[in-house]
Amino acid sequence: MSSTLIVLNLKTYLEGTGEGAVKVAQACKEVADDSGIEIGVAPQFCDIYRVASQVDLPVYSQSLDPVGAGSFTGHAFAQCVKDSGAIGTLINHSECRLTLANIDASISAAKGVGFRTIVCTNNVATSAAAAALGPDYVAVEPPELIGSGIPVSQADPEVVTGSVEAVKRIDPAVQVLCGAGISKGEDLVAALELGSVGVLLASGIVKAADPGAALEDLVSKI
Ligand SMILES: O=C[C@H](O)COP(=O)(O)O
Structure with a gap:
């Protein structure tokens, strides 16, 4: 595997009892195996167990709450998220x-259960602030480009280069991902x-008609 990382966030795009998430995760696994590029998937909480138990692929939760076991109604408890397979x-x-x-x-809660941590940020300043907290990754995504189909690498390359520089200055061990509007092979290369x-x-x-084909295109240029 190369050290390139792709994380596919399923958000709440898929309805049903997890079959759709499993199908997309299987497509991710096929493309990861063929390309040698690490691909992870972040399904809804309710689909983590199903995806993780059916597909041999790194599974992430979409968020995590800073709570332990106890009286924390409506929160995502790290140990249970881990036990579900993330x-x-x-x-x-x-x-x-x-x-x-x-x-x-x-x-801290995520590290307490040995999780890989990806902190999302919206600009260079918040990327620097997030890096100071010592996650594994900072993922910078300008909110106005999310879901736009306009790749951040094209519309706002400075937020990526600026975040990379700022994060490196704060903690060289923290790596930077970028996101928003990324979908094609050239977007990944540019990132x-x-x-x-x-x-x-x-x-x-x-949302692609054929997520597997879209993933193949994504990794086709590296
Ligand atoms: O978590 C993913 C990001 O919000 C990017 O979303 P997008 O690829 O739909 O722009």
């Missing part, structure tokens, strides 16, 4: 934002050329 989590996605204190606490190690993406693949 190996990591997104934290602070633009569509599920947390306070700075809760980002820090969620990273890597801007200094990120991979992409966090969603609509361009999940």
Whole structure:
């Protein structure tokens, strides 16, 4: 496997009892195996167990709450998310934002169960702030480009290069992903050329008529 990382966030695009998520995850696995590129998938909480038990692929939760076992109604408890089969989590996605204190606490909760942590940010300043909290990855995504079909690598390359520089300055061990509007092979190549190690993406693949073919295109140029 190369060190390039692709994480496909399924958001709440898929209805049903998880069959759709399993199908997309299987397509991810096939493309990962064929290309040698690591691909992970982030289904809804209710689909984590089903996806993780049916597909041999890294599964992430879409968020994680900074709570332990106890009286925490409506929260996602790290140990249970892990027991469901996840190996990591997104934290602070633009569509599920947390306070700075809760980002820090969620990273701690995730690390407490050995999770890979991907903290989402919206600009260079928040990328630097997130890096100071020591996650494994910072994923920078300008909110206005999310779901737009306009790749961040084209519309706002400076937010990627700026985040890479800022994160490196704060903690060189933290790696940078970028996302928003990424869907094609040239978008992934551009993301890597801007200094990120991979992409966090969603609509361009999940909403494609053939997600498997869209994934093949995504990895076709590296
Ligand atoms: O988590 C994924 C990002 O929000 C990007 O979404 P998008 O690929 O639909 O723009």
